[in-house]
Amino acid sequence: MPQTITKTSKDIVKEAMADVPAISAEAAMGLIGAPDHVFVDLRDGTEQAKTGIIPGAVASSRGMLEFHIDPDSPAHKPEFNQDKTYVFYCASGGRSAMAAKVAMQMGLSPVVNLSGGVGAWKKAGGRLE
Template sequence: MPQTITKSAKDIVRAALDSTPAINAEEALGLVGSSEHIFVDLRDGTEQAKTGMIPGAVASSRGMLEFHIDPESPAHKSEFNEDKTYVFYCASGGRSALAAQAAMDMGLSPVVNLTGGVGAWKKAGGTLE
């Protein structure tokens, strides 16, 4: 008997987008280099290498995020232990919304999602390095 999928990926992403604080690319442009914000790139390593990342961003990935946040994990990244606002982004905003939900569930706060991700960032004139 085939699986009965009751929620689509779109449904789950939509719910995450609806429940995650967000900022647009124009707002985010002014936060690069801020001592109060950390950008977190949730795309996979091949995407990051191919297009570059927002200057100063922490490289994570949707699959490793929880391990990077957890201070007890051998993969913990110390950047996730700072009293700053975390700006999550991916290619278009869906994976980063899911990641933001997981991060908030773990207690990371405050977290915001960059609406439209790298696509919106580039359209707004943002650079990648």
């Protein structure tokens, strides 16, 4: 008997986008290098290597995020233990919205999602390195 999926991936992304504050690529561009913001790239390593990342961003794939945030995890990244605003992004904004929702549930705050992800960033003239 096949599985009965009651919620689609689109449903979950839509809920996350409704729960997580968003920032436009244009507004986010002004935050590059700002001492009170941290950009977090949620794409996997092959995607990051292929296109580059936003300058200064922390690489944290969606699959490792919870371990990178948790200070008691051996995989903890100290960049997540700062009093700053975290700007999450992925390729188009869906994975980062889901990741941001989980990060908020873990107590990371404030967290915002980059609307449209790297696609919107590049379209707005944002630099990748």
